[in-house]
Each structure stands twice: as structure tokens, then as C-alpha cells.
Amino acid sequence: MVDRLAQGDPKARLEIDSDDEMLSALVDKLNRLAVSIEQSVDDSHEMAIGICEHYDTLNRIASGDLDARAPENSPNELIAKLGQLLNRSTSSLVQTIEELNRKDRELSLAYDTLSNIIEFLPDATFVIDRDKRVIAWNRAMEEMTGVPKEQMLGRGDGAYSEAFYATRQPILIDLLDLDQEQLSQRYLYAQRKGTTLFAENFISGFRGGDGAFIWITASPLLDSCGEQVGAIESVRDITDLKRTEHENAALQEQLRQSQKMEAIGQLAGGIAHDFNNILTAIIGYGQLIIVKSGDNSICRRYGEQIVAASDQAARLTRDLLAFGRRQVLDSQVCNLNTIVVSMNEMLRRLIGEDIVISVDLCPEPLMVMADAGQIRQVLMNLVTNARDAMPYGGQLTIRTEECREGGGTQHAEGRQMAVLSVGDTGVGMDQETCQKVFEPFFTTKQVGKGTGLGLAMVFGIVSQHGGTIGVESEPGQGTVLSIRLPLGEGGAPGGGKPSVEGPVASSVVSGTILLVEDNEISREVIRDILEDAGYRVITAVDGIDAVEVYRARHHEIDLVILDVIMPRMNGREALDAIRCEGYPVRYLFMSGYTADIIHSKGRLEPELNYIAKPVMTEELLAKVKGVLSAPPG
Amino acid sequence: MVVFCWFLCLATVGEKMAVQYLDASGLKCPQPVLKIAVLSPDMQTGDILEVIGDCPTFETDVRVWCSRLGRTLLSVRQENGYRKTIQILF
Incomplete structure (x- = not known):
């Protein structure tokens, strides 16, 4: 029995019946000792099996089987407690892992969302991490630089600058620490607003070598503690915008210049008009002085000087009218x-x-x-x-x-x-x-x-x-x-200047003329010239007055001379009114300001009888004679 | 003093199933099941562990171990005295 116990058989017992009291007592003690050994062996086996179970559970968890659970029902209290502790740890681990997984999914979603936003930004954009490695390079950036993202992602050491300048050099995203003055030395325009930088630059290699103006924005990326974890830069090609701005500015300047010239033209034309009326009087009276003076008199010489000086003034006035686009074109x-x-x-x-x-x-x-x-x-x-x-x-x-x-x-x-x-x-x-x-x-x-x-x-x-x-x-x-x-406006080439002079008939040398002129000094001198030449002159001060006078005395009037620009009713309207009443009429317009007697394209109507101010005596008399020799129309 | 030695042999059965051997002769219980437990992480599903032991409670201990850890006891071969060879399917 002792041998069996020694071999590890805890169930060995002595089965000896003896009358010997001492022997029986010894057998009893040995058997009780064997029972005690058996209990100890059972306890040690239970502990060993329990440890094996927990060991197996830990192995399964270590292999990734997070559903593995240790038995908690061992008769050995320590083993049972160990099982409970192991299971609680496993549950806590599983919970932590699930939480981490959830946050990981959220982070992935946020990252994907941000990546998509950057990808579809209309401005060419790239992002670098804290080690200055490119972590985003969007589609617009690919199109602008021609460099695909596969070629740029993960690259550091300023490789991204090569996409813009063909050489490695610091670009705005590398210059986030520079102050305004330092930035201004590097760019056409630079501005710092907080941590964000704005700059404008010209890149000669872009647009097939034509070069491009770009607008750049760069900013550091900060974590919740304010520590820089990367940086972002976006680039916009503003070449077309700048060209449009330049063209708009040129158009504005052109418009401004055009308006200025128009205003000056109106002013010049207006001055010339008034000046012509004055010159009409000066020339007219100067010529009357010449006519009325003897051939060798000093007055005649003075008159000639007056007329010569007035001629110069008249030429100046014509030039002004030309600038003011008030001349009559014979196109x-x-x-x-x-x-x-x-x-x-x-x-x-x-x-x-x-x-x-x-x-x-x-x-x-x-x-x-x-x-x-x-x-x-x-x-x-x-x-x-x-x-x-x-x-x-x-x-x-x-x-x-x-x-x-x-x-x-x-x-x-x-x-x-x-x-x-x-x-x-x-x-x-x-x-x-x-x-x-x-x-x-x-x-x-x-x-x-x-x-x-x-x-x-x-x-x-x-x-x-x-x-x-x-x-x-x-x-x-x-x-x-x-x-x-x-080029190529209608009409046939050739043709001479339309005659404004009627056929001159030498037989008509006198008659009655209605002179319509609002300017008193012009009216007086023209009347004097006409009367001096032998005509009878009736005067009217404006268009309405002319119509009334003509209505009353049309039988005696051979010719109407009308100034064009007059208050109340102008010369053209007055002529139309007279004709509307059915009276045949000979007429002669005069003006230093021809805008109203030419049609919209600035050409003289061929049939129009017209004399320009300042009125020269000989020309006036020749015109009058010519018109009077023609039948009234 | 009890002197014992044990050795392991690995053999390949077919291409998938492997048989591993453990000689726990001379080891007193519960040492043999503790040795089995140490080996078990290396066993793949379908592998067989063949264990030799000569402790009187060897078979009982292996049966309890299989039962509580969900392994299948394939066979028990009685040899001389307490010596037995037991196959466990993992």
C-alpha cells in the first residue's frame, strides 16, 4: 500500500482484519493518512486543471478570440476567483477595443470627408504633415501642375515646390513664420492675417511657358492644444482675372477719354458758334468799310486789316468746329x-x-x-x-x-x-x-x-x-x-461735291429778302450788306416771327434767309411751317453751327442752300443771287 | 529521486493533420496535464497529441482535462503497470 501511495495512487488502502489491537490501530492510521493524501492530491489536481482552463482561455484571447471566457465554478475558491477576474478583464478589454474601433471608424469617416472636401476644392490645394510630407494633393492641383497625386503623396524635403518652380525652393507654405516685410520682398503682393498668409506671384513656367499670375493662401494646421501638426496651401490661377481687370481699366480709361473729348468738343463747338456770329459782324462791317472808303484812304487799309485778322480768327473757328465734329461732311x-x-x-x-x-x-x-x-x-x-x-x-x-x-x-x-x-x-x-x-x-x-x-x-x-x-x-x-x-459703306465712287449754289442768273439783281436771325449784331450787319447791295430787307427775330411775317407779306418776299439755331422755333422748322401753308419759297440757311441742318450721318443734303458763318460778303451776295435766280420751291 | 525525461516528436500526417508526441513518463500527476496545457497553444484544430504517462491517476487527469477544456480523448492504450498511451484530438 505504501508503495502504491509512493507511486502516486492516492486511492491505495490497507484492508487487514486483525485482532491485534495495535495492528488494527496502525492500519486505521495508515488508511486515514491515505485519505488525507487523496484529498490533497484531489485539491492539487483541481488547482492544476483550473490553471489549465485559465491558461487555455488566455491563449484563446491572445489569439484574438475575444468571446473566450474562463470557467468561474471551480471548487477551488482561488481558481474560481481567478476565473472571475480574468473574465472581467476580458470584458473590459473587449469594451475598450470596441470603443477604440468606434473612434477609429469616426476618425476614418472624418478623414475621408476632409479628403473629399480637399479633393473637390476648386482651388489647387495640397496639405503637408508635421514632417512636411505631402498628405493631400487634390485634383485641381494635378491639373494646374500636371503632377499626379501618386507621384507627390508621401514626398518631403520641399519636393512639392518643384511642381511650381522646377527647382526646390521655399514656397509660401514653408514661410509661415516670416513677417510681413520679409514676405513682401519675396512676392508681388503679400499679406499676413493672423497665422494665414496671402500672396500673389508670377510663375513663368505655367500655361505652356506663357507664365501665370497665381494667388496663394497658406496656413498652419493646429491641433486642439495649438500645436502645429501640418500646413495647407491653396493656389489659384488669376491670370485671366488680371487680364480682365486690365482690360476693364483700359476700357474705363478709354471711356473717360472719350467723354472728356466729347465734352471739350461740345464746348469748342459752342464757343465757335457764338464766335462766328461776332465774326460775321466784324467781317461784314470791315468789308463795308472797305467798300465805302476811297481806294487809297487810310480807312480802307484799316478795313482790310480788320478783314484779314478776322479771316485768321475764322480759320481758327473752323478748326475748332472740325474738332467739335460740327463741320458739314461732303462724303x-x-x-x-x-x-x-x-x-x-x-x-x-x-x-x-x-x-x-x-x-x-x-x-x-x-x-x-x-x-x-x-x-x-x-x-x-x-x-x-x-x-x-x-x-x-x-x-x-x-x-x-x-x-x-x-x-x-x-x-x-x-x-x-x-x-x-x-x-x-x-x-x-x-x-x-x-x-x-x-x-x-x-x-x-x-x-x-x-x-x-x-x-x-x-x-x-x-x-x-x-x-x-x-x-x-x-x-x-x-x-x-x-x-x-x-470700309465698304454703300454708294458709288466718284461724284463731285453737291452744288449748294443755284444757277446764277445775272438778270436778277434785286428783290425783297426776309432775314431771320436771332443774333442782333449778325442781323444788323447782314441787313446792311444786303441793303448796300440793293436788296430790300425785312427782318424777323426768330422762327415764329418769320412765319407770321411771311404769312402777312409773302407776296412781296423773294427770298428767306434763315439762321438755323434760334430760340422758340429754329430755321428749319420755320421753313417747314411756311411750306406747310402752301407758299412757294426760296430760302438760304446760314449757320456757324451746322449740326441741325445735316442729317444723322453728318452729310450735307445735296439740295440744301447753305452758307457758313462767319458770312463773307462776296459769298453771301453770290449765294443770294444764285438762289433768287432759281424758281421758288 | 525520480529521474524523468520527456521528448517531443512532430510528425506530419497527410498535409493538414499533425501528430505531436509527449512522453510524461516518470512525472507525477498533475504534472502530465500541466505539460499538455503548455503544449496546447501550439496545437492546431485537427492536430493529435499522443501522451505517454505512468502515474496511477494519469488517465483520470487526462480525461478530466479533456472534458473541461473541450478536447476529444481519442484513445487510451494500456501498457505495463500504470503506463498508458493516450491520444487527444485538438
């Missing part, structure tokens, strides 16, 4: 090339020998609706200016060509235009001077050498023809002045 279809050729010899004499002139004509005829005389005037003024810009000689080029309105062939919607340009190799002008050259009385010439009306006239004449004028110049680089006239 015909004509070839711009022919006009230039016809001026060739005269221009060569005009410019002198130290200037080489070259004429480059468009091979095709450039038919324009224009007043050839006015265009000749324009060409002469342009050539004169070019000559004066080359005091030490140079090259003068007159060129005609065809182009589309707007300057280039891209503007397909523009009208076809004929271009007449005059270029010189002279002193040139700065931008400020270029903007003022068409203003009346602006001149760069010495006092007394220029009236300042030459280019103003050109401007007025070209505008009245529906054309435009441009100037290109730089100091020391010469000047090119180009006028553009609409």
Missing part, C-alpha cells in the same frame, strides 16, 4: 489709296529734304465713305506732326492697309476697316502725352509754332467719319498715328 465713296497718292508730291515738299518718306499702299483699293478734302486735311496734319517730331531728320512712313475693327484678326465680329497710318522715327512721346495729344490747344511745340488744334481736328474729322484714331509711341522710339475708317 463720297473714295479710295483711300488714291487720296494718299494725290497728296504725294505736296507732302514731299512739305517735309523737307532731311526726312526720307516712304509710302506703303495696300495692294487692294480701300473704298471708304469719306469727305476726300477732309481726309487730305487729316493726312497733311499727321505728316506735319511727324515732320515736327523729327527736327534732325529721319524716316516717315505712310501706310494703308486693311484690318478688322479691334485691331487683330481674332475679332471676327468686328467691321472691316481701312487703316491710314503715319509713322516717324522722331522723339516719341510718353504715355501721359499720348493721352492728351488729341485735346485742343495741347501742344508740345514751342509757343507760336503750333496751335494745338492739328490733332484735335484730326480726331474730330475721323470721329465724324465713324472712324477711330490710335497712337503708339515711346520716348525716343518714334510715333505711329493710325486712323481707321469703316
Whole structure:
């Protein structure tokens, strides 16, 4: 039995029946000892099995089986408690893992959302982490730089700058610590607002090498503790925007210039109108003095001086009217090339020998609706200016060509235009001077050498023809002045100036004239001239007065001379009113301000009888004689 | 003093099932089941562990271990005296 116990068999017992009291007692003690050993062995086995169970449970958990649970019902209290503790730990671990998983899912969702937002931002955008490695590179950035995100994500050491500048160099996202002054030295424009930087720069390599203006925004990315964990930069191509702004500014400037010229033109025209009335009196009385004085009298000489000085004043007034677009145009279809050729010899004499002139004509005829005389005037003024810009000689080029309105062939919607340009190799002008050259009385010439009306006239004449004028110049680089006239307006070429003079009949040398003129001084001098010539003169002070007088005395009136611009009723309305009453009437308009007697396109009606102010005595009498010789209409 | 030695052998049965051997001869219970417990993490589902033991309670202990840890006792082969060979399916 002892051997069996020694071998590990706790169930070994002695089964001896003996009368020997001592032997029986020994057997009993041995068996009780065996029972005690068996209990101990059972306890140790239970503990061992319990440990095995918990060990197995831990192994399963370690293998990822979070559903594994340890038995808690061991008869051994310690093993049972160990099982409970293990299960509580497992549950806590599972709960923690689930919480972590949930937060991980939330973070993933937030990350995906942010990534999507960055991806679809219209501005080219990229993000770097705290180690300056690229963690986002959106689609717009791919399109702008041509660098795909697969090539850029994860890259550090400023590799992203190569996508913009082809070399590694600090860009705005690397300069978040610089102050305003330091930034301003690096960019066309830079501004700091808090931690965010704004800058503008020009990148020459963009847009296929044309270069691009970009607007850049860069900002650090901070965590909840305010520590920088990365940075973001967005880039916008503002080249088109800047071009539009530039064009808008140019348009605004053009509009401003145009409004200014219009205002000056109105002013000049208005002054010329009033001035012509005054000149009419001065010239008229000057000529009367000449007529009334003896051939050698001092008064005659004074009268001649008055008339000569007044002639100069009248020319100045005509120039002002030309600028103010108040002249009457005698427009015909004509070839711009022919006009230039016809001026060739005269221009060569005009410019002198130290200037080489070259004429480059468009091979095709450039038919324009224009007043050839006015265009000749324009060409002469342009050539004169070019000559004066080359005091030490140079090259003068007159060129005609065809182009589309707007300057280039891209503007397909523009009208076809004929271009007449005059270029010189002279002193040139700065931008400020270029903007003022068409203003009346602006001149760069010495006092007394220029009236300042030459280019103003050109401007007025070209505008009245529906054309435009441009100037290109730089100091020391010469000047090119180009006028553009609409090509191909209707009508047949040729034709002379419409006659405003009726057939002169020498038989009619007297008659009664109704003179309608609101300006008293003009009215008086014209009456004196007419009466001096032998006519009888009745006067009216405006259109309404004229109609009433004509109604009452139409039998005795042979001719009505009407000023055009008058208060209450103008000359044209008065003539219409007289005709409406059925009276045949001979008429002659006079005005220093022709806007109202020309039709909308600025051309004189062929049948219109008209005399311009200031009225010259001989011209007036010739016109009157001519009209009186024709039948009333 | 009890001297014991045990060794392990691994053999491959087919391509999937492996048989592992444990000689727990000379070890007194509950040492053999503790050795089995130490080996068990290395056993794959379907593997067989063949254990030799000679402790008088060896078979009882292995049966209890299998029962409480959810393993299948495949066979018990009686050898000399208390010596037995037991196969456990994992």
C-alpha cells in the first residue's frame, strides 16, 4: 500500500482484519493518512486543471478570440476567483477595443470627408504633415501642375515646390513664420492675417511657358492644444482675372477719354458758334468799310486789316468746329489709296529734304465713305506732326492697309476697316502725352509754332467719319498715328461735291429778302450788306416771327434767309411751317453751327442752300443771287 | 529521486493533420496535464497529441482535462503497470 501511495495512487488502502489491537490501530492510521493524501492530491489536481482552463482561455484571447471566457465554478475558491477576474478583464478589454474601433471608424469617416472636401476644392490645394510630407494633393492641383497625386503623396524635403518652380525652393507654405516685410520682398503682393498668409506671384513656367499670375493662401494646421501638426496651401490661377481687370481699366480709361473729348468738343463747338456770329459782324462791317472808303484812304487799309485778322480768327473757328465734329461732311465713296497718292508730291515738299518718306499702299483699293478734302486735311496734319517730331531728320512712313475693327484678326465680329497710318522715327512721346495729344490747344511745340488744334481736328474729322484714331509711341522710339475708317459703306465712287449754289442768273439783281436771325449784331450787319447791295430787307427775330411775317407779306418776299439755331422755333422748322401753308419759297440757311441742318450721318443734303458763318460778303451776295435766280420751291 | 525525461516528436500526417508526441513518463500527476496545457497553444484544430504517462491517476487527469477544456480523448492504450498511451484530438 505504501508503495502504491509512493507511486502516486492516492486511492491505495490497507484492508487487514486483525485482532491485534495495535495492528488494527496502525492500519486505521495508515488508511486515514491515505485519505488525507487523496484529498490533497484531489485539491492539487483541481488547482492544476483550473490553471489549465485559465491558461487555455488566455491563449484563446491572445489569439484574438475575444468571446473566450474562463470557467468561474471551480471548487477551488482561488481558481474560481481567478476565473472571475480574468473574465472581467476580458470584458473590459473587449469594451475598450470596441470603443477604440468606434473612434477609429469616426476618425476614418472624418478623414475621408476632409479628403473629399480637399479633393473637390476648386482651388489647387495640397496639405503637408508635421514632417512636411505631402498628405493631400487634390485634383485641381494635378491639373494646374500636371503632377499626379501618386507621384507627390508621401514626398518631403520641399519636393512639392518643384511642381511650381522646377527647382526646390521655399514656397509660401514653408514661410509661415516670416513677417510681413520679409514676405513682401519675396512676392508681388503679400499679406499676413493672423497665422494665414496671402500672396500673389508670377510663375513663368505655367500655361505652356506663357507664365501665370497665381494667388496663394497658406496656413498652419493646429491641433486642439495649438500645436502645429501640418500646413495647407491653396493656389489659384488669376491670370485671366488680371487680364480682365486690365482690360476693364483700359476700357474705363478709354471711356473717360472719350467723354472728356466729347465734352471739350461740345464746348469748342459752342464757343465757335457764338464766335462766328461776332465774326460775321466784324467781317461784314470791315468789308463795308472797305467798300465805302476811297481806294487809297487810310480807312480802307484799316478795313482790310480788320478783314484779314478776322479771316485768321475764322480759320481758327473752323478748326475748332472740325474738332467739335460740327463741320458739314461732303462724303463720297473714295479710295483711300488714291487720296494718299494725290497728296504725294505736296507732302514731299512739305517735309523737307532731311526726312526720307516712304509710302506703303495696300495692294487692294480701300473704298471708304469719306469727305476726300477732309481726309487730305487729316493726312497733311499727321505728316506735319511727324515732320515736327523729327527736327534732325529721319524716316516717315505712310501706310494703308486693311484690318478688322479691334485691331487683330481674332475679332471676327468686328467691321472691316481701312487703316491710314503715319509713322516717324522722331522723339516719341510718353504715355501721359499720348493721352492728351488729341485735346485742343495741347501742344508740345514751342509757343507760336503750333496751335494745338492739328490733332484735335484730326480726331474730330475721323470721329465724324465713324472712324477711330490710335497712337503708339515711346520716348525716343518714334510715333505711329493710325486712323481707321469703316470700309465698304454703300454708294458709288466718284461724284463731285453737291452744288449748294443755284444757277446764277445775272438778270436778277434785286428783290425783297426776309432775314431771320436771332443774333442782333449778325442781323444788323447782314441787313446792311444786303441793303448796300440793293436788296430790300425785312427782318424777323426768330422762327415764329418769320412765319407770321411771311404769312402777312409773302407776296412781296423773294427770298428767306434763315439762321438755323434760334430760340422758340429754329430755321428749319420755320421753313417747314411756311411750306406747310402752301407758299412757294426760296430760302438760304446760314449757320456757324451746322449740326441741325445735316442729317444723322453728318452729310450735307445735296439740295440744301447753305452758307457758313462767319458770312463773307462776296459769298453771301453770290449765294443770294444764285438762289433768287432759281424758281421758288 | 525520480529521474524523468520527456521528448517531443512532430510528425506530419497527410498535409493538414499533425501528430505531436509527449512522453510524461516518470512525472507525477498533475504534472502530465500541466505539460499538455503548455503544449496546447501550439496545437492546431485537427492536430493529435499522443501522451505517454505512468502515474496511477494519469488517465483520470487526462480525461478530466479533456472534458473541461473541450478536447476529444481519442484513445487510451494500456501498457505495463500504470503506463498508458493516450491520444487527444485538438
